[in-house]
Amino acid sequence: MLTVDFDKLGVQPGQRVLDLGCGAGRHAFELYRRGADVIAFDQDVAELENVAAMFAAMKAENQVPDGAAAQTVSGDALALPFPDEHFDCVIASEIMEHVPEDEKAMRELVRVVKPGGRVVVTVPRAWPEKICWALSDEYHQVEGGHVRIYSADELIGKLRDAGLRPAFRHYAHALHSPYWWLKCAVGTDNDDHPLPKLYHRMLVWDLMKGPWITRTAERLLDPVMGKSIAVYLGKPGSARAGA
Template sequence: MLTVDFDRLGVGAGSSLIDVGCGAGRHSFEAFRRGADVVAFDQDVAELNNVDAILQAMQEQGEAPASAKAEAVKGDALDLPYDDGTFDFVIASEILEHVPQDEAAIDELVRVLKPGGRLAVTVPRWLPEKVCWALSDEYHANEGGHIRIYRADELEGKVTARGMRFDHRHHAHALHSPFWWLKCAVGVDKPDNPLVTTYHKMLVWDMMSRPWVTRNAESLLNPLIGKSVALYFEKPANSPSSAA
């Protein structure tokens, strides 16, 4: 389930991409399929081991072009171990809401991006997230949980303040918002609740089968209750490699 629109981002063969806070690797896998040289970057060793195993399997089974390279790297998003202007593309999907020093993290995202390169940042959308917080403290008040709710304009301003040019915004995963509202209402520690399990089965069916009825419904609902907001930026070609 991708949050970033790779066609809009423009990832292709021969490009370099870092997926900061890659988690289970969904965006890293898509970039690798498209022929990019990928760094799947995270601080969670267990997740990275799984991501690395899948990347290797993809290469062995020919699911990525032979020319593409991929590696899983452990590290801190506040101190990326790469030179200024290393990557053509940077993705940070659903991580900034977890990071106390979010502006320092944004500095790093911008710093490692090449002039002329593109950045995609996604975070939980303000309204669906507010509903979750209102319904459940457990949803966010835990170790490593969400520590802030962004308004899209606020996040856009934080990125453009570092010399980036805003390009586009869209919303995604509207069908997931009611699922999380249900989980928060019944208790996030109660995954076996019948309402939650029934809705989850529908989401799995949607992701696996992609029927027109749910795809059209989500497309119509995304502007209203999309669970995530995705923002796209470009680093001006005449920009210095390091963040301001």
């Protein structure tokens, strides 16, 4: 399940791309399939071991183009272990809402992007997220959980202050909003309740089969109740020759 629209992002084979806070690696895997030189970055070392294993399996099964490269790096988003202007593109998907010092993380993100480079940041959309918070303290009051709810204006304003120029935005995963409302209503740890369990089966069916009815419904509902907002931005300046 991808939150980022890679066609809109415009990643090209051979470009150096950072997946910041990669988690289970869903965006990193797509970057690798598209021929990027991808670094999957996260502080969770155990999760990165799984990502590295998937990278190796993808290569072994010839799922990636010749010349594509992928590696995992662990560390702190507030002090990225990369030189200035190192990446053509940075993805930060569903991470900023977890970071208390989000503006510092944004400045680090901007530091490592080349002039003329592209950035996409995704976070939970404000109003569906507020319902989750209202229904359940467990949803966000956990270690490593969500520490804030962004309005679109707040998110874009902070990214602009960090040195990026917003280009466009879209919303994603409308069908997932009701699932999380159900989970929050019955208890986020209540995996046996029939309502979210049945809804989850529908989401898995949609992910595996991509039927026209759910794909059409989500496309129509995303602008109204998409669970995530994705903001695409650029770093002012021109890429250096030979960089």
